[in-house]
Amino acid sequence: MKKKTFEEKLLYSKELLDKLMDQEITLEESVKIYEEGLKNIKEAQKLIEDAQLKIKIIEKDMIDSSKSDE
Numbered sequence: 001m002k003k004k005t006f007e008e009k010l011l012y013s014k015e016l017l018d019k020l021m022d023q024e025i026t027l028e029e030s031v032k033i034y035e036e037g038l039k040n041i042k043e044a045q046k047l048i049e050d051a052q053l054k055i056k057i058i059e060k061d062m063i064d065s066s067k068s069d070e
Helices: 006-021 027-068
Strands: none
Touching: 006 027
16 A cells, blocks of 8 residues: 655645544544544654655765865
């Protein structure tokens, strides 16, 4: 199964939030949706952290490369 992108996770989180806003759902359903939402947000945060790390590595490589060109 294909992993969801950050954008897909963000959209899914909004869908879960919309479900939580429904006054017709039970407490048990609310807890399950809340738990699923937290898991989804944690996964999205990991994607952001991975992207930030990748950018730092790229920037460091560019700086190191420009220093070696001098």
